[in-house]
Amino acid sequence: MAVKVFLDEKDIPRQWYNLAADLPTPLQPPLGPDGKPISPDMLAPVFPMNLIEQEVSQERWIDIPEGILDILYRWRPSPLYRAKYLEEALDTPARIYYKNEGVSPPGSHKPNTAVAQAWYNKQFGIKRLTTETGAGQWGSALAFACALLDLECKVFMVRISFDQKPFRRLMMETWGANCIPSPSPETQAGRAILEKMPDTPGSLGIAISEAIEAAVTDPSGQTRYSLGSVLNHVMLHQTIIGLEAKKQLAKVGEKKVDVVIGCAGGGSNFAGLAFPFVADKIAGANIRIIPVEPTSCPTMTRAPFAYDHGDTAKMTPLLPMHSLGHGFVPPPIHAGGLRYHGLAPLVSQAIVEGLLEPLALNQLECYEAALLWARTEGYISAPETSHALAATIRQAKQAKEEGKERVILMNWSGHGLMDLTGYQAYLEGRLEDFPLPEDMLQNSLAAIKDLPKPSMAKSGKW
Ligand SMILES: Cc1ncc(COP(=O)(O)O)c(C=O)c1O
Numbered sequence: 001m002a003v004k005v006f007l008d009e010k011d012i013p014r015q016w017y018n019l020a021a022d023l024p025t026p027l028q029p030p031l032g033p034d035g036k037p038i039s040p041d042m043l044a045p046v047f048p049m050n051l052i053e054q055e056v057s058q059e060r061w062i063d064i065p066e067g068i069l070d071i072l073y074r075w076r077p078s079p080l081y082r083a084k085y086l087e088e089a090l091d092t093p094a095r096i097y098y099k100n101e102g103v104s105p106p107g108s109h110k111p112n113t114a115v116a117q118a119w120y121n122k123q124f125g126i127k128r129l130t131t132e133t134g135a136g137q138w139g140s141a142l143a144f145a146c147a148l149l150d151l152e153c154k155v156f157m158v159r160i161s162f163d164q165k166p167f168r169r170l171m172m173e174t175w176g177a178n179c180i181p182s183p184s185p186e187t188q189a190g191r192a193i194l195e196k197m198p199d200t201p202g203s204l205g206i207a208i209s210e211a212i213e214a215a216v217t218d219p220s221g222q223t224r225y226s227l228g229s230v231l232n233h234v235m236l237h238q239t240i241i242g243l244e245a246k247k248q249l250a251k252v253g254e255k256k257v258d259v260v261i262g263c264a265g266g267g268s269n270f271a272g273l274a275f276p277f278v279a280d281k282i283a284g285a286n287i288r289i290i291p292v293e294p295t296s297c298p299t300m301t302r303a304p305f306a307y308d309h310g311d312t313a314k315m316t317p318l319l320p321m322h323s324l325g326h327g328f329v330p331p332p333i334h335a336g337g338l339r340y341h342g343l344a345p346l347v348s349q350a351i352v353e354g355l356l357e358p359l360a361l362n363q364l365e366c367y368e369a370a371l372l373w374a375r376t377e378g379y380i381s382a383p384e385t386s387h388a389l390a391a392t393i394r395q396a397k398q399a400k401e402e403g404k405e406r407v408i409l410m411n412w413s414g415h416g417l418m419d420l421t422g423y424q425a426y427l428e429g430r431l432e433d434f435p436l437p438e439d440m441l442q443n444s445l446a447a448i449k450d451l452p453k454p455s456m457a458k459s460g461k462w
Contacts, residue, residue: 003084005248007077013243014064016236019275019346021060022282024459027232027349030317031307035452038317045216046225048124051117054233062236064116071115071148075104076240080248081412085376087396094399094406095254096392099245099273100379101413106171108382108414109269110141110228113237117226118145127222128152130214132182132207134265135161135336135384136168137414138228143177153177156184156210159202161336167418182207189213189313203329204340209313229266230310230319230344238272245409246276254407257287259395262411263387264291264300264358265337267344269413275346277409278355281462290395291347292359292387294366296434297330299323299343300351300358302441307452310342320454321348324436325444331434333363334422335383341444354462359391362433366390367426370416382414383422 020027029037040052047055054062083096101109121129129151133139139155146153155177162169162181172179182202183190189209193200200206208227215225227234249257260277262270270291281287293300299322308323310316321342324330328341343351350356363383369390370381381389392410399406416423425431 002252003082005080005252007244007247009073011247012077013240015061016064017239017276018057018060018062018236019278021058022279023349024353025457027345028320028454030319031452032317046212048121048126048224050120050124051233054236055231068116068119077244078103080245083377089376090396092396092400094396094408096396096408098410098412099241102415106140106144108137109272110138111144112240113234114141114145116237118149118151121224122149126224129224129226130154130211131226132156132204132211134158134204134339136165137337140168140171142226143172143175147175155179156182156207158182158204158207160332164421165418182210187213201332205312205326208311209315212315229268232346234268235271235344235346238268239275241272242276257409258406259288259408261290261388261391263384264293265340267347269411271347273411278350281355289356290359290391291356292361292391294333294335294338295360295362296333296436297339298360298436301360305348305352306448307454308448319345321345325447327447328444333434337384353458361387361390364433369393380416382416383419385413
């Protein structure tokens with residue numbers, strides 16, 4: 001039995017897959033402040049036009065430029081692993097495979113899009129990128145990409161993660177980026193929040209507002225903003241994961257996958273692995289596809305599909321997505337990258353269609369899974385990734401109870417070597433579960449009740 005399945009560099013996928021081309025009900029457009037669909041040029045102060053074109057593209061396959069592949073070869077194709085040692089520990093008839101996205105230099109899937117975004121910005125003549133980061137994985141991925149492409153990079157890091165993860169900041173600085181805690185006094189959005197809530201742990205929604213403001217107010221016009229998840233072009237760039245996985249599974253003779261699992265914050269690592277399999281499901285395949293989130297930030301399982309802003313200061317257009325409300329400040333769980341109020345419109349629309357089966361898990365179960373993983377497979381997982389592990393272990397145990405073979409494919413989205421304070425809290429028995437109280441959810445949703453509502457139309461096939 002092969003534990004690691006490699007792909008030759010010459011077999012790396014040369015096109016990304018765009019699910020927008022195949023969704024049975026079309027994606028609904030982003031709306032401007034007047035409630036009308038925005039035109040691509042309205043996004044031009046924020047993103048370069050070549051990425052805006054990808055954002056609205058309906059093409060099924062989009063070529064990956066050689067210049068991007070040339071950078072990705074540093075770690076891609078990433079290995080597919082058979083989780084043989086976990087299987088043995090669980091004594092399960094399931095065959096568990098995982099894509100190891102932790103092998104990238106910053107340690108997660110995030111550079112798949114960071115490199116692409118930095119490359120397209122560079123082509124467009126941009127000199128400087130701004131962004132937000134939660135756990136620090138995205139910020140360090142963009143810092144890495146900007147270093148390779150000779151762009152300046154400024155990262156607004158959610159305050160709680162900035163305090164919990166000083167080494168992530170140092171990684172960003174090592175790659176030459178400037179990283180500051182958010183909310184910060186540097187932007188109007190940051191100052192307004194600090195005045196109201198001086199002790200706030202921050203949120204991705206606030207950090208996004210700051211990063212957009214910093215980009216659009218640069219008088220030179222040579223700064224743009226880069227987002228690490230949620231948007232269509234980010235999902236697109238991540239599909240290289242699932243496309244590689246398909247080739248690797250074929251190499252070891254797997255003809256069919258039964259379950260695909262990924263954790264979901266904004267949805268990008270999940271989408272990256274799952275969308276090529278969602279295409280199979282749309283074409284008739286019988287596959288269970290499970291995005292996993294924390295119970296403290298239950299965007300997919302308890303929030304409505306609504307039009308909402310992607311950021312707290314309402315600078316972004318209204319996106320059709322599952323949302324806990326743009327003002328939502330999630331409880332301070334350690335999976336910083338899963339503490340986001342919204343979810344990619346493409347993933348949201350696939351949920352509305354019934355193509356996906358979202359699952360919410362408590363953090364203690366996830367840490368328990370991460371410990372079992374570390375003590376069997378060996379790798380220390382990012383706290384975000386541990387949500388996918390816990391769901392995978394549930395599936396493997398169920399296969400055992402039912403006495404059925406089952407092929408499970410999971411995205412191991414990143415390592416947790418910079419996230420050990422969370423492990424420390426767990427090992428010392430200081431961690432608690434934080435299922436979101438209903439009154440907090442309702443309070444947060446009150447802010448979006450008067451916004452336009454997206455259509456809930458679906459094909460009814462799933
Ligand atoms: C390792 C890891 N996994 C998952 C996520 C969640 O993001 P997304 O849902 O966009 O993949 C993050 C975000 O920071 C992350 O760092």
